[in-house]
Amino acid sequence: MLSKSIAQRLHSDASKSDASKLSRRRFLQNSSAAVGTLVIATTIDFLPAVSLAATANDGPLPNAFVKIAADNTVTVIIKHLDKGQGVATGLTTIVADELDADWAQMRCVFAPADAKLYNNLFMGPFQATGGSTSIANSWEQLRKAGAAARAMLVAAASSTWNVPEAELVVEKGIIRHTPSGRQTTFGAMAAMASTLPIPADVKLKQPQDWIYIGKEVPRIDSIAKTTGSAVYAMDVKRPGMVTAVVARPPRFGSQVRSFDASAAKAIKGVVEVVQIPQGVAVLAADSWSAIRGRDALKIDWDDSKAESRSTAEIFDNYRARAATPGLPAARRGNLDSAFAGAERIIEAEFTFPYLAHAPMETLNAVIEMKSDGGAEIWAGSQFQTVEQATAAAILGLTPERVQLNTLWAGGSFGRRATPNADYVAELAAIAKQTAGKFPIHLMWTREDDIKGGRYRPLALHRLKTGIDARGNLVAWQQRIVDQSFMVGTPLEAMVVKNGVDETAVEGAADMPYAVPNLSVEWHHAASPVTTLWWRSVGHSHTAQAVEVMIDELAHAAKKDPVTFRIALLEGHPRHVAVLKLVAQAGDFGAPMPSGRGRGIALHESFNTIVGMVADVTVAPSGQITVDRVVAAVDCGIAVNPDVIRAQIEGGIGYGLGAALRNQITLTNGIVDQSNFDSYEPLRISDMPKVEVHIVPSSTPPTGIGEPGVPPIAPAVSNAIFAATGKRLRSLPWDLNLLKS
Amino acid sequence: MTTLTINNRSHDLDVDPSMPLLWALRDHLGLTGTKYGCGAALCGACTVHVDGEPTRSCQMRVGDLVGRKVTTIEGVEGKVATTVKTAWQALNVVQCGYCQSGQIMTAIGLLATNPKPTDAEINDAMDGIVCRCATYVRIRAAIHAAAVQLG
Numbered sequence: 001m002l003s004k005s006i007a008q009r010l011h012s013d014a015s016k017s018d019a020s021k022l023s024r025r026r027f028l029q030n031s032s033a034a035v036g037t038l039v040i041a042t043t044i045d046f047l048p049a050v051s052l053a054a055t056a057n058d059g060p061l062p063n064a065f066v067k068i069a070a071d072n073t074v075t076v077i078i079k080h081l082d083k084g085q086g087v088a089t090g091l092t093t094i095v096a097d098e099l100d101a102d103w104a105q106m107r108c109v110f111a112p113a114d115a116k117l118y119n120n121l122f123m124g125p126f127q128a129t130g131g132s133t134s135i136a137n138s139w140e141q142l143r144k145a146g147a148a149a150r151a152m153l154v155a156a157a158s159s160t161w162n163v164p165e166a167e168l169v170v171e172k173g174i175i176r177h178t179p180s181g182r183q184t185t186f187g188a189m190a191a192m193a194s195t196l197p198i199p200a201d202v203k204l205k206q207p208q209d210w211i212y213i214g215k216e217v218p219r220i221d222s223i224a225k226t227t228g229s230a231v232y233a234m235d236v237k238r239p240g241m242v243t244a245v246v247a248r249p250p251r252f253g254s255q256v257r258s259f260d261a262s263a264a265k266a267i268k269g270v271v272e273v274v275q276i277p278q279g280v281a282v283l284a285a286d287s288w289s290a291i292r293g294r295d296a297l298k299i300d301w302d303d304s305k306a307e308s309r310s311t312a313e314i315f316d317n318y319r320a321r322a323a324t325p326g327l328p329a330a331r332r333g334n335l336d337s338a339f340a341g342a343e344r345i346i347e348a349e350f351t352f353p354y355l356a357h358a359p360m361e362t363l364n365a366v367i368e369m370k371s372d373g374g375a376e377i378w379a380g381s382q383f384q385t386v387e388q389a390t391a392a393a394i395l396g397l398t399p400e401r402v403q404l405n406t407l408w409a410g411g412s413f414g415r416r417a418t419p420n421a422d423y424v425a426e427l428a429a430i431a432k433q434t435a436g437k438f439p440i441h442l443m444w445t446r447e448d449d450i451k452g453g454r455y456r457p458l459a460l461h462r463l464k465t466g467i468d469a470r471g472n473l474v475a476w477q478q479r480i481v482d483q484s485f486m487v488g489t490p491l492e493a494m495v496v497k498n499g500v501d502e503t504a505v506e507g508a509a510d511m512p513y514a515v516p517n518l519s520v521e522w523h524h525a526a527s528p529v530t531t532l533w534w535r536s537v538g539h540s541h542t543a544q545a546v547e548v549m550i551d552e553l554a555h556a557a558k559k560d561p562v563t564f565r566i567a568l569l570e571g572h573p574r575h576v577a578v579l580k581l582v583a584q585a586g587d588f589g590a591p592m593p594s595g596r597g598r599g600i601a602l603h604e605s606f607n608t609i610v611g612m613v614a615d616v617t618v619a620p621s622g623q624i625t626v627d628r629v630v631a632a633v634d635c636g637i638a639v640n641p642d643v644i645r646a647q648i649e650g651g652i653g654y655g656l657g658a659a660l661r662n663q664i665t666l667t668n669g670i671v672d673q674s675n676f677d678s679y680e681p682l683r684i685s686d687m688p689k690v691e692v693h694i695v696p697s698s699t700p701p702t703g704i705g706e707p708g709v710p711p712i713a714p715a716v717s718n719a720i721f722a723a724t725g726k727r728l729r730s731l732p733w734d735l736n737l738l739k740s
Numbered sequence: 741m742t743t744l745t746i747n748n749r750s751h752d753l754d755v756d757p758s759m760p761l762l763w764a765l766r767d768h769l770g771l772t773g774t775k776y777g778c779g780a781a782l783c784g785a786c787t788v789h790v791d792g793e794p795t796r797s798c799q800m801r802v803g804d805l806v807g808r809k810v811t812t813i814e815g816v817e818g819k820v821a822t823t824v825k826t827a828w829q830a831l832n833v834v835q836c837g838y839c840q841s842g843q844i845m846t847a848i849g850l851l852a853t854n855p856k857p858t859d860a861e862i863n864d865a866m867d868g869i870v871c872r873c874a875t876y877v878r879i880r881a882a883i884h885a886a887a888v889q890l891g
Contacts, residue, residue: 083836084834084837085835085865086835203765218832219832220829221827221837222829222832224837225834225837226833226837227773227813227825228771228774228814229773229814231772232838234772234775234776235772243767249845268756271744282829286755286759286761286768287763287767287776288759288760290780358838359838360775360785360836360839360870360871360872360873361775361777361836362776406838409836409840410775410836410837410838410839410872411835411836413872424807436831445779446777446778446783448780545802557870642832643832646875646878649878650835650873650874652874653871653873653876654872654873654874656874675780676777676778676780676870677782680782681783681870682874682876683867683870683876684866684869684876684879684880685863685867685877687874687880688849689877690859690877
């Protein structure tokens with residue numbers, strides 16, 4: 001997922017053209033509209049700061065989002081990937097509301113890959129899902145698309161009945177002329193409406209008139225996903241399709257020296273074995289044969305450029321670097337004099353492991369070469385623009401000759417969004433090596449997923465803090481050592497400033513606490529181990545370091561952790577409101593029985609503020625049970641409150657599972673984990689009760705897919721301290737330290 | 741040729757009898773509602789019913805299933821199945837949805853034998869079915885809601 005800093009940077013780039021965009025916005029009819037189908041196309045004319053394609057100067061382009069068919073269905077074109085975060089429901093809701101449609105007539109379909117029509121407005125000419133931006137960037141765009149469609153339907157009815165538009169009302173998909181008692185449907189008016197001019201400007205509803213936004217609208221994917229009929233890339237079948245499974249290097253940075261495929265080819269069903277830049281691919285008639293074929297390969301790997309260290313050595317290296325000053329990510333005041341004058345100095349180290357994303361649907365995609373020489377790809381595609389362009393380059397095609405179809409994705413948590421198109425590039429390479437002679441389904445196994453890299457970076461934080469005689473926090477030095485996944489990619493220029501990767505320090509460098517003397521520093525630790533954004537990106541470690549340290553300082557200052565934070569949050573009324581709400585709802589500060597503790601944490605990510613109060617029980621064995629989590633969230637206008645609650649519930653589970661027991665470790669460069677036994681996800685028996693409070697808001701929606709993750713580990717860490725007096729700073733928690 | 745009874749229909753399969761049922765269902769019979777998640781009985785995404793009992797299809801060999809009744813998410817029916825699916829929909833349980841066939845097949849198996857499960861019994865029955873979206877709060881609520889509905 002893109003981090004806030006990337007999204008904001010991209011947003012600020014995109015917003016440079018906002019004035020021209022708004023003044024020149026007009027609505028066009030899509031000439032490709034089927035007869036009898038109204039297609040609303042809003043023209044978004046932006047001047048991207050970063051030009052990815054020669055089409056940047058092509059002028060206004062149609063941007064179609066709403067289709068109304070004669071059968072009275074309304075279909076919203078979803079430009080984003082829905083990997084479970086519920087964006088298909090949310091985007092459909094926005095259109096349905098402005099349209100005054102009946103929810104039962106709403107449908108949705110994923111947009112084709114098209115950076116001109118379906119770009120993320122926060123990211124320039126780039127179709128992508130990430131940074132918890134889907135609702136935020138689509139909010140105004142889809143409200144206008146829905147309102148324009150409604151205006152055209154009303155105009156059609158007005159013209160048909162020869163009555164003033166002002167006398168018409170639209171309610172739940174019915175257009176009504178009360179004086180004459182006439183009424184009609186959207187479907188009946190669609191053909192006529194499609195012949196009318198598209199309004200140059202539309203009036204959007206006032207919040208008090210919303211019928212679906214902020215209300216309880218059922219998920220649009222529930223029936224398909226409870227009957228086995230939802231189609232994921234994993235389920236795509238093409239005539240004559242073969243399955244490909246790839247043997248990749250056991251060490252990051254290894255390369256194939258030579259291989260022997262004779263045993264693999266002897267496996268029944270195996271049809272071909274080819275070498276690609278990423279490894280050796282076995283193609284077979286079905287998945288099982290391909291897996292068995294891969295198992296039978298004999299490969300000699302060249303490890304000369306590979307990572308060969310073990311985890312402990314990497315941490316030792318990071319620890320040594322943290323003892324020296326890093327590149328400045330944030331600096332204010334005079335740290336030296338502040339430490340010299342401090343009453344008490346507290347130092348702490350936090351370590352964080354590599355983490356795999358482990359979405360339930362492993363990476364996979366299907367490709368088919370077409371008779372005209374073009375290609376068609378099916379994938380749970382998150383970076384459509386990158387994947388389309390990369391596949392095209394590998395196949396020697398122009399991007400528009402690669403038709404990329406986005407399907408429901410079985411989770412991602414950041415894993416499907418890669419700057420180099422990753423698994424789609426593998427797929428294209430296999431298609432090229434096999435001359436496109438059969439459709440190919442590339443499938444990663446779970447072992448490929450767990451061992452395959454693109455991990456949340458391993459990180460070490462060294463903190464030195466000081467409080468004065470009155471218990472005020474006066475000094476904060478935080479040195480973060482980790483590996484950037486942006487340096488060396490096309491996205492580097494957007495997020496690396498003065499040598500510092502913002503995604504590595506976000507949540508720390510920009511913490512809301514008004515510490516007068518502060519230095520947040522960063523060391524870049526390069527490695528052949530591949531890393532990537534993992535649900536909440538830098539916040540996945542910075543929130544733990546900052547919020548556990550703040551709790552420790554509050555205790556050292558003999559102050560209530562809520563009061564201590566509020567004193568540092570001047571100028572941040574939203575943070576204070578969330579903190580107070582969650583403290584009250586979670587009954588923070590109430591006495592707890594022996595062996596139990598209650599902890600609190602607060603964190604902003606992706607412009608959304610989340611507070612959590614966690615209750616834990618610590619057994620004499622050291623085992624912990626998280627009994628209950630109360631969360632408060634300010635994410636602007638709540639488009640779908642139930643989806644927001646679900647994302648907070650899910651974020652808690654995702655973050656808690658990792659903090660409880662997930663880590664990817666290396667022994668001499670080889671990943672120690674391989675499947676859900678050695679990398680065991682959270683299970684239902686680990687899941688706490690969850691209560692979510694949404695702060696009412698009238699500001700535009702902000703992110704929700706990721707912000708539920710960062711506060712859970714520190715809230716539980718602080719609860720463990722409350723229960724036991726022991727500080728578990730590093731993740732995953734070493735529960736052996738809690739044995740009594 | 742192996743003949744299996746799946747969703748009350750007879751299917752002839754020309755595959756190696758040692759092929760796991762999961763891959764036979766998905767790759768050879770087009771029953772893709774049953775999902776691959778780990779291939780090692782660690783996640784439960786592939787859960788089907790064999791003679792009515794929730795079973796990991798990744799661990800069942802095709803050749804061992806002759807004469808037994810296999811039911812997948814596409815074919816599961818009856819009052820318990822309908823009630824469970826309806827509860828799942830009413831509570832908006834799904835997120836990515838990929839594990840939910842396994843969750844639902846397991847929940848149906850639970851309620852068929854234990855009409856009023858406690859939280860602890862739900863944990864016992866459902867603990868093997870991994871949901872990376874962590875829809876567990878709602879899975880638990882939906883099972884309780886279905887139990888109430890079934891009376």
